[in-house]
Amino acid sequence: MYLHLPHSQAAIVVVEVREKMLFQVGGQGTRPTFFEMAAAQQLPSSLRAALTYSLGVLALRRPFIHKILDYEDECFALLTLVLETHSLRTTDGSFAESLYGLRRRAVKIKVKGDNKGPDAREEINHTGLEKRQKILSVVFLVILPYLRSKLHSIYNKEREAALQASLWGHEDERFGDANYFDGDGNPIVSTSGSDTEDSVRERLRKKIRKIIAACYPWIHAGNEGLSFAYQLLYLLDATGFYSLGLHALGIHVCRATGQELMDSSSRISKIRSRERERLRGPPWLKAVQRALLSCAYGVLDYAQTGLIAAVFFFKMMEWWYQSAEERMSAPTVYPPPPPPPPPKVAKEGIPLPTDRTLCPLCSQKRANPSVVSVSGLVFCYSCVFRYVSQYKRCPVTLMPATVDHIRRLFHDV
Template sequence: MLFQVGGQGTRPTFFEMAAAQQLPTSLRAALTYSLGVLALRRPFLHKILDFDDEFFALLMMVLESHSLRTTDASFSESLYGLRRRSIKLVLNKSGSNVDSNDNLHRSCLGRRQKVLSVVFLVVLPYFKSKLHSMYNKEREARLQESLWGHDDGRLDDIDYFFHQGEISQTRVEFQNMQDSNMIRFKKKIMAIVGACYPWVHATNEGLSFAYQLLYLLDATGFFTLGLHALGIHVCRATGQELMDSSSRLSKIRSGELERLRGPPWLKSFQRALLNCVYTTLDYAQTGLIAAVFFFKMMEWWYQSAEERMSAPTVYPPPPPPPHPKVANDGIPLPPDRTICPLCSQKRVNPSVLAVSGFVFCYSCIFKYVSQYKRCPVTLLPASVEQIRRLFHDL
């Protein structure tokens, strides 16, 4: 096997690392969808959706900083029971050949590594998302120009509303010149992003694929380029490490509560506020996932109820009309339903006459209707256009 299916040892499997890496993207999509559903009833939430990149980046910065501080792992890695360990290479002074694993010493993350981890986990994905949106806008603008032609008078995202009676013509011209310079500068930036972003994105995706493939083949211990640049390995957390993390977190919080200064009422208020923050951060992981699951379940519930309410009522089919009566001067019907009334033989290529519903041989009824323009049984007026072939004889 190329990877450990059972998850034995301290090295995480490829599936664990991939799931931990994709969790923030899935969480963002779920939160955006949940806010979109809530915004249907609370319009003020549209302001959050207008700045979804900033909102999600701020939320993830708080969660990632707290998780790295308390568990030495990112938000998603801690959810899968993983921990980040710093790798330090120690040179062997004796010069004897020893196992390379003996030269790797794992230690807790330093402050610099935690800060850089937040940069790789939050800041860089934020800029990547903004560049992606800018590239999409530039591509749409180029497509629009190719379809409608270049319009020099088009002004994007610039407010041109002036009060003619309050602002002089000179100020208007100066403002127009500044706006034109700003528009040209923005177009240059968008052109640079449109030209460079595909190469940057392709390079990033290629490196990510290469590292993941090497990790899958057990050729490297780094799942991403960011972990390699920081010198960090992701390992499974042992039971002792989980207990140490809990005790260390308790000591940190106890120290923060002891450092409170001020009057007794102020210290009580600060202590209550810190306890609320601690509780919120402790249950942030399960709370976010539970909230997303709850919103998805409610959406399914209400969607099913709306479908049941909006579904059309199915009424029973109406009863068939009564059989047409046989005319006194018409051809009598044979007792056997498989016999043609015209030729008194077993029907060949059965066809029904729409005006009466009786079935004949196709050649018989075609000749009769072409000549007499009526049904041979009921004598109702008919035409050859009202003859229908049957592919299942009854």
């Protein structure tokens, strides 16, 4: 059928790509879909945002929590270190991957047939993770994101400092005189070696920050480009590695089977029983240690549920405050105000005629009708202009008015 198409090869490629993408969406076999891998990769950032938001809300009532927020990167790195180490030890998968029923497997490639023959084929076998791969996985999951966040914060500070310097000038140029002269105008000469060492350290620190600010955009762009390339290749089923880190470690992420889930639960129970048997000391100390271990195991067991609840709570509060802000910023449509009461005719004023089309001043049909804005009554333009110019008031209500309060009416427009 494709031979009769004008662009048969292009059509075949499009169909193959579409079939591969549909296979990725369907999620058949042990290979995770692209969306499962993307969700597992984005979960730590969502978890961090949820925890930061919750601590920020609590810090409004408990100011000491601000100290935790000052060391946000370190606290989150410590939390992820505990979670990732425990998850890799018990389930052979990261914390986010274990939530989606995924496991990490080492890749071993075997060549079938003659190595130099044209019929040689490669067979991929998956085995359990080695201790070295688990340690390196912790490095890629915890240490590298922590360093990336610190580099990003340094880059932002340097960029803000450069922006302020371009607008207001350098701090040394603005306040340098106050640092080198005393109150009498005499120069201050420092003879201590500690000040010189501090200045050298500060100068070295500034140079390192400038180097980081200059190199970080290129490093970040290269990292994002490689991540996009690996994700695109994984989506098109051109590679089994979702990221550069997994490729460097030689690890595939696979779906966990029912037997593997049962094995992991039995492995966890064996590890915990072995740790309880290692307890040493008097009976009361063993009881305290067992209680602490039980509490730690309970926290680790319910950490997944608690963190998922935290993410859900964060998303709910974000939606709630966003909808509240939209309601506050949305323009309110008020009903039109009621019409003002009709003007009252003064005792010494000119009475209104019964026919509303007549001018109260000349008692003739209005010519070039004009209204006096202070009272809302309509007269002939020439009549009301002469009266207001002479008496500075409305002829009927006697309210103060000037010729600027006269407005022409155009009925035919």
